[in-house]
Amino acid sequence: MPVWGWILIAVIVVIAVVAVIVARLVSSRQRTERLRGRFGPEYERTVGEVGNLDAAEDELAARERKREKLDIVSLPPEARAKYADSWRTVQIEFVDNPSSAVGAADRLVIQVMRERGYPIDDFDQRAADISVDHPKVVENYRRAHSIYLAQEQGDVGTEDQREAFVHYRALFEQLLETDENKDKPKETRA
Template sequence: RGPHGGHGLKRRFGPEYDRAVARHDGDVKAAERELDTLVERHGGLRERPLEPAERERFEARWTAAQERFVDSPREAVVEADQLLAEVAGARGFPDGGQYEEQLGALSVHHPNQVHGYRRIHRVARVRATGDGTRDTGTAGVSGTGDGRAPGTEDMRSAMVEARALFDDLLGHADHEPGRRHAQERRQSVSQDGSRSGHHLPRGFHRHQAKEG
């Protein structure tokens, strides 16, 4: 089962372990070989802390993207996807131009939040290509996963889930007591928007966004 062992990989990757097994159609050994390779390739990466000014600039851009979502959800998710790639690069992960490599490294160090990046990248890719083309490797299937273009609710939930990784990359948990608990609450936002996420404009959860 590789040098790290199945139980060790399960502990390390959490939900990403189950997703890897699903990608390999239930072949546990193949999934564990994939995850072992990711650990060997990216396990030694040391994340660079952000300067306060950097953190503030990234936060301002994310807030602007969320506000833009109300009138232009498609443009907002593209901006959020790009922003996650930039923040990850600033923290020392592979450049965002190498999406698969960056995603793999993030899955090793942020396994509980990385799926938010995968989701919003799929939605943004459909926005850019106009169809549900299939990505390879860990990226999965573009769009909603069933061949249809993402709707406003798909984009909204992708933004909410991506925000969890964004906060984790900004290092809020290391600087503000209680922020981790707030992040966990945000991850469990209900589909009807009954629980509000951090800094989300009112229309973001009230489904007032336009399809434009």
């Protein structure tokens, strides 16, 4: 084979290798942007927690795949109304007994999650599952649950309890999926 033939083959191989590298870079960038867009602040939290971009993105993608297998359903209007009434009762209770109300808020969020079809056995898994559908409020849930656990040890004051209650409400409203609060977290006072 003449020298120009070998040169042509080498050029074709180099072009193919460069094309594969460029395609992988573009695919990786698209994956990153898709996950960052879907998970928002949860993306950054996961990357920081895992400490490796690829591993964090693999974890987030695994959450998406797991979520696709779950049968998450909307609540029927009567269930929404029942839970909204329960929330109002818990909110009123907060005035007289904040620690009891925070515990009731935690339990009510878990009840709504259960009825919607989310697995509820383990808190970390609950938070991961919620992060796929409600990435803007999952950190609220983590913070509220952390305060709830500290409260069980007697380590929180009323302001922390109020903060937990506000965080639980943000997730609770998202889980109820009422038209006025769908996909927008609220930061209101208890």
